[in-house]
Amino acid sequence: MVQSLKTIKRPIEIELKSFEKRFRDDMRSNVPLLDKITYYIVQRKGKQVRPMFVFLSAQLFGKINDATHHGASLVELLHTATLVHDDVVDDSYERRGLFSLNAIWKNKIAVIVGDYLLQKGFLIALQNKRFQLLEIVAEAVKQMSEGELLKIERSRQYDIDEKKYFEIIRKKTASLIAAACAVGTASTSEDEKDIEKMNAFGEKIGIAFQLRDELFDFGINSPRNPLGIDLKEKAMSLPFIYTLNRVSLAEKRKMINHVRQGKKANEVIALVQANGALEYAQKIMIQYQKEALAILKTIPDSKAKESLEDLVNFVIQRKK
């Protein structure tokens, strides 16, 4: 049975509440313009999935403490910073329903604000001497940037193998969730093995999360209309890549052409379906889910562990 997010959050309810307040304080500054902007950012906060991973991972090994809170702030600030920077460069006009920063304040300010949040996260870690946490998260930022560049480099060619694909999503998408789990663990455990283990757990669940998202885009278990989603987005997905590497050369050329011209999405989707690529991606996703759960099995039982198991299942079975 899939538990609701509310049930999953129960063991860390109080901590998440106090985190929300802390996070708001973290973003505060004495520059009125900046305060106006961060107000917008806090307003449009999403589900806070990453702080959940931080707090639950921490609780697996001990009691949530100041370091856990600093870790959560750090992860969330960097996550927000990258979102803001994404807005700038992609020229996207909407994110989570509210106007994106650049629509209101223009690119200029958004680069600065993204940098501010990035530096602010680093500052919180430095001022509290959380060097280990900072190293974990700085490594994640490096990986995310590398993943982004790899993706740009590869997507120009519309031709990548599965190995490259996994490298890209491991770096671009999974590394921050991995860092969230590692940071939480490092706040309550000194055992390097625990930290590594939870880093691997986060990575697996991050990859599964990405695969779930891709399957949504092809209309699997989803109210989303697969025809409504940009073909170019689909071109970097596992189902697309799997298909591309299985069809005839002529069909491959046709698929790439359709993507380039942004036309005939239905033909592309039909090819993906006919080649069993969606079943394949689902199989891989479930494999990652199982691997994530197997890691949790090596850790003593607790309420936090139960919640993390539920969170893993939630990620796979969610409907949006």
Add this chain to the structure above:
Amino acid sequence: MTMTKSLNTIKHPIADELKIFEKRFEAALESEVSLLQKINTYIFQQKGKQMRPMFVLLSAQLCGEVNEGTYHTATFVEMLHTATLIHDDVVDDANERRGVASVNALWKNKIAVTIGDLWIAQSLLICLKNKRFQLLEIFSHAVKEIIEGELLQSEKTRKLNIKEDIYFEIIRQKTASLIAASCAAGVASTTGDETIIEKVKLFGEKIGIAFQIRDDLFDFGTDDVGKPLGIDIKEKKMTLPLIYALNNASRSERKRIINIVKRHNDKPEKVNEVIEFVRASGGLEYAEKAMLEYRADAFEILHTFPSSPARESLEDLVTFVTERKK
């Protein structure tokens, strides 16, 4: 007036160290991602004046021998500074940097912002992996100031109602704090004496402010060489000569000039009007005098150290910074 030595002469006592630094710097950014490697190589070729690594190395030599900690400091500061420039070019929509195409001009904004983020993360990792925690503490303060200075500037520039004390606050935060931290962290790699570290930091701040005023003066072409004139006006950046001139003008004159900066900053003949106005008001002489005061303060701090080749080079560097032609 002191004789200005060339940058190469000033670099002489640290020539070997600068070479080692350059190698470390490039090695620190090696990547398997070919696009990244390509852009990094491009950026290395455009290496600037290396002013900050010079301040780090020379400050270190004030109190001892350049060591691993000094190199980590120099690498960290140059990487962070370059990342800032890459982002600045996106912010300012600038197509040129150091006479060649900027990263955003060649590879677009998205890539430029991402590269900057990556360099910032990498600079931190160098300190963290080598456990240079004191270095990080010195710079964490500077980084906070840089960002707040940038925001303060964005806000004030929109209104153009800037006063001299705000101007000095902005440039102290934006420009001087990184040079101050470079000097402080440099000397901290060879001494544990807090008093000395503080003193060298203050030296860096003074020279950082002088550096910025020199930059401001270029916009009005006192030397008829170097940068094209009026760039700051076009970008609505408030400079000391302009601020002085505005604060000493009649109300109607002030209104007229502010109106040009706000609404007609894309018209060369209008920008020239502003330049003429600043020249006529004595704004250049005023800014020059302020710069020399900061320079005198910087010299005074240096003179509390015993004479040495490093001290002499720092003195020359101070002179160079305030008399440079570009």
